[in-house]
Amino acid sequence: MTEGVRSSDEALDVVTRVRQALAQPSAGAERAPLRPTQVAAAEERRRFDFGTLPEYEVLKLQKAAGEIAGIENPFYRLHDGRAAETTSVEGREVINFSSYDYLGLNGHPDVGAAAKAAIDKFGTSVGASRLTAGERQVHRDLEALLAELHGVEDALSFVSGHATNVSVIGGLLGPDDLLVSDTLIHNSVVEGAKLSGAKRILCSHGDVEAIERALRLNRRRHRRALIIVEGLYSMDGDMPDLAALVRLKRRYDAWLMVDEAHSVGVLGTTGRGIAEEQGVDPADVDIWMGTLSKALASTGGYVAGSRKLIELLKYTSPGFVYSVGGCPSVAAAASAAIEVMRREPWRLEKLRQNGQAFVAGAKARGLDVGLSIGASVVPIIVGNSPNAVILSHRLLARGYNVIPIIFPGVAENQSRLRFFITSRHTSEHIDGVLDAIAEELPEIRKAPSFINVVAGR
Incomplete structure (x- = not known):
């Protein structure tokens, strides 16, 4: 599977396949006309079926589109061990920027x-x-x-x-x-x-x-x-x-x-x-x-x-x-x-140093940190949801855990990776992930986004 669509034609093909997949009836479904009483009974059941709620339909569409386009779901991954500057994600040790243990006190x-x-x-x-x-x-x-x-x-x-x-x-x-x-x-x-x-x-x-x-x-x-x-x-x-x-x-x-x-x-x-x-x-x-x-x-x-x-x-x-x-x-x-x-006031001082170093390093690499003052929360603005998810996936493959924040959590053009900086992160952690973003993001942006087409916009 690829990590995203590569052309407008492929984007349209993805949309068609997603909508067809969602419209397919269950295997062996009957096509015989239903009597009025059966229709009424079916409609009554649908009123109480969580799967017919509009919000659930949106979830299905998003999931199917992501699977067809090869965009891996970044949410609800299984972690092991304590939340810290490193974590074990599905059995693999990675540098962690998605836990808010700002002073490194979890496990003190x-x-x-x-x-x-x-x-x-x-x-x-x-x-x-x-x-x-x-x-x-x-x-x-x-x-x-x-x-x-x-x-x-x-x-x-x-x-x-x-x-x-x-x-x-x-x-x-x-x-x-x-x-x-x-x-x-x-x-x-x-x-x-x-x-x-x-x-x-x-x-x-x-x-x-x-x-x-x-x-x-x-x-x-x-x-x-x-x-x-x-x-x-x-x-x-x-x-x-x-x-x-x-x-x-x-x-x-x-x-x-x-x-x-x-x-x-x-x-x-x-x-x-x-x-x-x-x-x-x-x-x-x-x-x-x-x-x-x-x-x-x-x-x-x-x-x-x-x-x-x-x-x-x-x-x-x-x-x-x-x-x-x-x-x-x-x-x-x-x-x-x-x-x-x-x-231990050194923890606060180290957190401040790390936050400032992250923002300065991001700006030096041409990355958009939005309004962040360089404290414990620093976004890297990516610009659309699929690209944010793809970037998160590629960073994980390179040993960095950072979760995307996408629409509707933020405006679509403000989709981002949100970094939680802690006192226990090292300069190697910070420089390493920023270098990885600077390498991956331009390549990801070359691929067109199909999210607006899928949504019918």
Whole structure:
């Protein structure tokens, strides 16, 4: 099989074959006309057949097109061992740029020992929601560390980062409220906004003037307003202007929420995030949100802020109140990771050096890193989905694991490979993968893309 179509005629042939393959009836299918009652019964069954959903039809078309064109599915590959700067993919050791172990703490002996000690003391589950019988000191210890890390009064940990945003936003806002967010905000914010029923306004990426305009034109018609941004954007690796957003939230009487999933343990001289990086008083942000699964080598999410906010969420946030408490081992691991980050500042410095080296090296080779500031997230913009998938496949063959981000995750012309940089990557890792991209990408771009034809565009 080839790695992509090589001519317009072949592209059209691929489309024809895909559509014919999807239209083929099952072997031995009957052609006799159906009676009206049979037709009605068949239509009733189709209503409950997941395979007839439009979304499933799209998946089938994409899968069939990829198989015919020889584009290997890059998703759900089986990995073995721990997530680190290297990984074993289907039995083969490769350099890994797709795990967000930013500080290299996954597998750190102190982090592992803390998790094991918590299992020995508490078992593998607290067996209840924290509201009832699931509260443990290990939860409170972690939350005290998180509050101190952000420079605020209190914090509350959740079992999932995605669920944190969904539950907090869905609970704090209602149909009479306004939510203003960046167009590239994470899906968890989108889902939380849907749950709340609030009016949602998307503003072009990084455009403070657009946020100001949205508030100026809409704030008076709504009970409450919430501005949400990411501390470090997970797709582009850039930052918002936090001080400007603080001024807007004061001017228009709004809450300001910052999702620090990818910026805690990355930005700031001591890893405290975007407030430390940009010299903003953390008390000026109403809601700090973060995850334990990135730099802190654990699992879950959290919110940090005032005592009143945390007390409110403890008793009203559905994703906290009606969920089992976090595993003690998870909380203990995250606490230990924070302590190691404090004791070993070289990890932050090495991460910064690696991020800057990656961006500089990419630009020197004529590669497009988009808006990335060279922290922990750096995209290489490829320009369309098939080419991004093919490049990922070729890099894996050369010993580098990096996953493509394709439409609809990003706009088609912004399809990319997203690199997660860690403190444990070496200059050989970085130079090697950049050299490989510089060699492979021009060759891949010589082949025409058939994605628009397949989609009927």
